[in-house]
Amino acid sequence: xxxLVTVKRVADYNVKVYPKADGSDVEIANVKMSMNPFDExxxxxxxxxxxxxxxxEIIAASIGVSQCxxxxxxxxxxxxDRAILVETGAAPEPLAVAKLLKALVEREQPDLVILGxxxxxxxxxxxxxxxxxxxxxxxxxxxxxxxxxxxxxEVTREIDxxxxxxxxxxxxxxxADLRLNEPRYVKLPNIIKAKKKLLTxxxxxxxxxxxxxxxxxxKVAEPPKREAGIKVADAAELVAKLRNDVKVI
Amino acid sequence: xxxxxxxxEHDHATLKTATLNTVSAAQSIGGEIHILVAGNNCAGAAAAxxxxxxxxxxxxxxxxxxxxxxxxxxAVLIAGLAKDYSHVxxxxxxxxxxxxxxxxxxxxxxxxxxxxxxxxxxxxxRPIYAGSLLATVQCSAPIKVITVRSTAFAAAASEGGTAxxxxxxxxxxxxxxxxxxxxxxxxxRPELTAARIVVSGGRGMGSGEGFKLLEDxxxxxxxxxxxxxxxxxxxxxxxxxxxxxxxxxxxxxxxIAAGISGAIQHLAGMKDSKIIVxxxxxxxAPIFQIADYGIVGDLxxxxxxxxxxxxxxPPA
Ligand SMILES: Cc1cc2nc3c(=O)[nH]c(=O)nc-3n(C[C@H](O)[C@H](O)[C@H](O)COP(=O)(O)OP(=O)(O)OC[C@H]3O[C@@H](n4cnc5c(N)ncnc54)[C@H](O)[C@@H]3O)c2cc1C
Numbered sequence: 046x047x048x049l050v051t052v053k054r055v056a057d058y059n060v061k062v063y064p065k066a067d068g069s070d071v072e073i074a075n076v077k078m079s080m081n082p083f084d085e086x087x088x089x090x091x092x093x094x095x096x097x098x099x100x101x102e103i104i105a106a107s108i109g110v111s112q113c114x115x116x117x118x119x120x121x122x123x124x125x126d127r128a129i130l131v132e133t134g135a136a137p138e139p140l141a142v143a144k145l146l147k148a149l150v151e152r153e154q155p156d157l158v159i160l161g162x163x164x165x166x167x168x169x170x171x172x173x174x175x176x177x178x179x180x181x182x183x184x185x186x187x188x189x190x191x192x193x194x195x196x197x198x199e200v201t202r203e204i205d206x207x208x209x210x211x212x213x214x215x216x217x218x219x220x221a222d223l224r225l226n227e228p229r230y231v232k233l234p235n236i237i238k239a240k241k242k243l244l245t246x247x248x249x250x251x252x253x254x255x256x257x258x259x260x261x262x263x264k265v266a267e268p269p270k271r272e273a274g275i276k277v278a279d280a281a282e283l284v285a286k287l288r289n290d291v292k293v294i
Numbered sequence: 295x296x297x298x299x300x301x302x303e304h305d306h307a308t309l310k311t312a313t314l315n316t317v318s319a320a321q322s323i324g325g326e327i328h329i330l331v332a333g334n335n336c337a338g339a340a341a342a343x344x345x346x347x348x349x350x351x352x353x354x355x356x357x358x359x360x361x362x363x364x365x366x367x368x369a370v371l372i373a374g375l376a377k378d379y380s381h382v383x384x385x386x387x388x389x390x391x392x393x394x395x396x397x398x399x400x401x402x403x404x405x406x407x408x409x410x411x412x413x414x415x416x417x418x419x420r421p422i423y424a425g426s427l428l429a430t431v432q433c434s435a436p437i438k439v440i441t442v443r444s445t446a447f448a449a450a451a452s453e454g455g456t457a458x459x460x461x462x463x464x465x466x467x468x469x470x471x472x473x474x475x476x477x478x479x480x481x482x483r484p485e486l487t488a489a490r491i492v493v494s495g496g497r498g499m500g501s502g503e504g505f506k507l508l509e510d511x512x513x514x515x516x517x518x519x520x521x522x523x524x525x526x527x528x529x530x531x532x533x534x535x536x537x538x539x540x541x542x543x544x545x546x547x548x549x550i551a552a553g554i555s556g557a558i559q560h561l562a563g564m565k566d567s568k569i570i571v572x573x574x575x576x577x578x579a580p581i582f583q584i585a586d587y588g589i590v591g592d593l594x595x596x597x598x599x600x601x602x603x604x605x606x607x608p609p610a
Contacts, residue, residue, distance in 0.1 A: 058559070062423050071427060139395065140404050167422055168539065169407045174365065174395035183366055183471035186392045189533065199474065203533050204388040205487075205542070207478040211364075214470045223523065223540060224533060259404040263417065264430040271565060274586035276577075280599035283571065283587055284607060291569050291586070293491070293548040294515060294610065 046100045046193070049155040050091040050125065051146065052084040052107045054116045055166040064265040071166075071265050080116040083161025085123075086221040089228040090191060091159055092124035099193045100157075102126050106149055108142050109133055114244060121239035122231040128244040133256065136167075141256040143175035148252035150180060155216065157198065162187050162220040173220035183213035187222040296380035297326040297350070301372060303389045304331060304339035306361075311488050312385035312442075314449035317346055319442040320383050321450065322412040326350045329457075330375065332368055332464075334361035340459045346450055349457040357464035362473035365393045371465040373400035376437055380415070386441035386543075387487075394441050403435035410446035424539040425562040444487060445545035445566055479532045481519075486535070489518035491548040494537060494564070497524035498553020498574065498593055505530050507597040508552060514604045520544070520564075522554045538563035552593045556581025573597070 056062050057079040065072045080088075094100040105120035105128045107113040117128035131145050150158060163170035177184035185191070185200030189208065192199040194215075201210045203222045213219075249256055277283045287294045298320045303310040313329075320327045329343040332355040340354040353375065359367050372393075376382050382397065384390035386408040398405035410428070411419030417432045418440065486492060493512045499505055505519070512519045521531035523538060537544060539562040549567035554560060556572070556579055564570070565584055572585035573596050582588045589596050 056423070061558070062426065064427060071423065071429075138404050140399060140402075143399060163540070165424065165539070168424065169395075169405070170391050171395035171398070171405050171407060174392060175399035175405075177366075178369060178396040178399035181468070181470070183468075184392070184396065186365070187388060202388075202392075204476075205534060207476065207532065207534050209362075209476045210474040212472050212474050217470070224527065259433060259435045260406075261432045261434070262429055263432055265422075265427050266430075268421075268425065268428050271570075271584040273583045274570075274588065276582075276588045276590060279589065279591075280596055280603045283589060283600065284603040286587055287548065287569070287571070288607065288610070292610075293569050294604075294607070 046157065047102045047104070047153065047155040048091045048094060048100045049104050049106060049150060049153060049158045050087050050120065051158070051160045052088060052105055052116045052120050053081040053161070053164045054078050054107065054109055054113045055081045055164055058082055058165055064267060068264050068266055070262055078112070080119050081161050081164045083163060083165070083221055085228040086223065086225050087159040087161050088120045088123050088125060089226045090221060093226065094193060095124065104129060104153055104155065106131065106146065108145050109136055117244055118239050119231060121242045121244070122235045123229060127242055130244065130246045131252065132246055132248060137256050138258055138260055139169050139171035140175055141258070142172050143179055144254050145249060145252055146172070146176050147179045148254050157193070157216060158218045160218070160220045162222050173218050177218035180218070183211070183217045185211055185213055185217060185219040188219050189222050189224040191219055191225065296378065297328055298323060298381040298383065299376065299379040300327060300329045301382065301384040301390070301393070302329050302331045302339060302343055303385050303387060304333060304336065306333040306336040307338035309339055309342045310385070310387070311449055312387050312444045314346070314452055315444035315447045316383050316385045316442045317349070317450040318447040319409065319412060320381070321348065322447070323381055323415055325380070328353060330355065330372065332360045332371055334358055342452070344457040344459050345453050345455050346457070347455040349455050352457050352459045353462045354459055355462045355464050359467040360464065363389060364471050364473065365396050366468045366471045367465070368393055369396035369400055370468060372397045374465055375462065376401055379437060381438045381440060383440045383442055386443050390441040394439055398439040401437055401439065403437050403439055404433060406431065406433060406438065406440045408443045409440055410443050424558050425565070426558060443543060445543055479534050483512060484516065484518045486518045486520055486537070486542050487544055489546055491515045491517035492520045492544060492546045493517045493550045493552070494520035494522070494554060495525050495530065495552050496522035496554030497528060499525055499530055502530045507601070511597065511601055511604065514601065522560050551581055552597060554581055555579045556584065
C-alpha cells in the first residue's frame with residue numbers, strides 16, 4: 046500500500062504575525078517558518094502505518110515556493126521515502142492545491158492520501174475535502190483514529206457532539222486532527238539520511254494543471270484589541286462584581 | 295442577483311441553532327433565501343425551517359442515505375441544486391466544514407471558510423492565523439460557497455414564518471463511505487456553542503477529578519463546561535469540550551477560565567466572550583491580558599470558594 050502525505054510550509058505556530066504596513070496582506074518576510082502542525086501529524090500517521098507493516102511506500106508532497114523543500118526534508122527525516130515539490134509562486138488557493146494533488150494522485154496512484162485538516166495560516170480547512178471530491182473518493186475529515194483494512198479504512202472523526210466513525214472504501218482521503226497521534230522528534234542521523242532521499246521538483250505545467258485564482262485579498266488588519274481588566278482579591282469580590290457591576294449572573 | 299441557498303444543519307426533527315445564525319448572515323448579503331433540509335424523515339426540520347420569518351422556500355430532500363449527513367452524498371445533491379443560486383451558505387461547524395469544500399470542488403469554485411462579516415455580495419471578512427488577523431477578501435467565483443461563523447451573526451428569529459416546503463429528489467448515493475457508529479457526549483448541561491455561561495478548565499485542573507470542581511460550578515450557574523486542548527489531550531475532558539482555533543468557537547456572556555494559560559490558539563475560540571474571568575496561579579499568564587476580572591491564586595482553593603459564594607447568592 047502506497048500513501049501520499051501532504052505538507053505545507055507556514056509561519057511557525059509560536060510566532061505572532063502582523064499585517065503589512067499598508068494593510069494589503071500578512072507580513073511573513075523574516076518570520077520563522079515550519080511545517081504546518083497538522084501536517085506533522087499526517088506524516089507521523091503515514092510513518093506509523095509503514096512501521097506497522099500496513100504501508101510500503103510514503104510519498105510526501107508540498108505545493109508552494111522553493112523553500113518548501115525544507116518541510117519536505119523534515120517529512121523525509123520523519124520517515125517518508127521520497128518527496129515531490131510542485132513549485133508555484135505565492136500560496137495557491139485550496140482548490141488549486143487540490144487540483145495539483147489530484148494530478149499527483151493520478152501519477153502516483155496511492156491507496157490513501159493523508160493531509161492535515163487545516164493549515165494554521167489561512168485556517169481554511171478545505172483542501173482534503175476538495176481533493177476527495179475531485180477524485181470521487183470518500184473522506185475521513187478531522188480524523189482522531191485510523192484503522193486500515195485491505196479494501197476499506199475505518200476512520201473516527203472529531204465532530205461537534207463527540208466522535209463519529211465512518212468506513213471508507215479505499216482509495217480514500219483522510220485529514221488529520223490533533224489527537225490522531227503525537228508526532229515524533231526527528232533525530233539527527235535521520236536528518237542526515239533524509240538529505241540523500243529523492244526530492245523531485247515539478248511545475249504545475251508538468252501536471253497539466255492551470256491555477257486560477259478566485260479570491261483577492263483587499264485588506265488584512267488586526268481585530269479590535271481587548272483591554273485587560275482588573276484583578277480581584279477573592280471569589281467573594283468576583284461574585285459581587287459579576288452580580289452587581291456587569292450583571293451576568 | 296440570484297437567490298441564496300442556506301444548508302440547514304439539523305437532527306432531522308429539529309434545526310441546530312447555527313442554522314439560524316447562517317440565515318442571519320444570508321440576510322445581510324440580501325436577496326431571496328431558500329433553505330435546504332436534506333435528511334431522513336426530516337419533515338420536522340423542514341417545518342422548523344419554514345417557520346423562520348422571511349424565508350421564501352424550503353427544499354426538502356428525504357432519503358435513507360442522508361440519515362448520517364455524509365458529505366460524500368450531500369455534496370452531490372447540493373452541487374446539483376447550487377447552479378440556480380448566487381450563494382450557498384452553511385454553518386462553520388464540523389458539519390459545514392466537512393461538507394462545503396466538497397460542494398465547492400464539485401462546482402469548480404473556491405470556498406470561503408468561517409466568515410465573520412459581510413461587506414457586499416462578493417466581499418467578506420474572515421479570520422486567519424488563529425483569529426490574530428482579519429482578512430477582507432473579494433470572491434469572483436460565479437457561486438459563492440461559504441461557511442459562517444455563528445458567533446459573528448445573531449441568530450435569526452425562529453418563529454412566525456410560513457414558507458412553502460417543496461420536495462426535491464435525492465441524488466444517487468456515491469457509495470464510497472458509510473456510517474459505522476457515533477459516540478456522542480451525553481450531558482444535561484446546555485450545548486457549549488449555545489450556552490450563556492461557560493466554565494472552562496485547562497492543564498492546571500490536574501486531572502479529570504479536578505474537572506468535577508468546574509462541573510459543580512457550571513451546574514450552579516446553568517453553564518456549559520469547556521476545556522483547553524491541553525486538558526483534552528490529557529484526558530481530563532472529552533474532545534468536543536475543546537475551545538479554540540481547532541475546537542469550538544464560542545462567545546458566551548460569561549467565560550470563566552481556570553488553569554488555562556491563554557495561548558493564542560485557545561483565545562481564538564473565546565476572546566469574543568462578553569465578560570472573561572481568569573483564575574490562574576501565575577500572574578504573568580497571558581489570559582490576564584484579555585480577562586475582565588482576574589484572580590491570581592490556586593484554583594483548588596479559589597474554585598471551592600467560588601462554589602460557596604455562588605451557593606450563598608440569592609436568586610437574581
Ligand atoms: C495547531 C495547534 C492548534 C491548537 N489548537 C488549540 C485549540 O483549539 N484550543 C486550545 O485550547 N489549544 C490549542 N492549541 C494548544 C495551545 O497552543 C496551548 O498549548 C494550550 O491551549 C494550552 O492549554 P492550557 O492553557 O490548558 O495549558 P498550559 O499552557 O500548560 O497552562 C496551564 C495553566 O494553568 C496554570 N495552573 C497550573 N496549576 C494551577 C493551579 N493549581 N491553580 C491555578 N492555575 C494553575 C498555569 O499557571 C498555566 O497558566 C493548539 C496548538 C497547536 C499547535
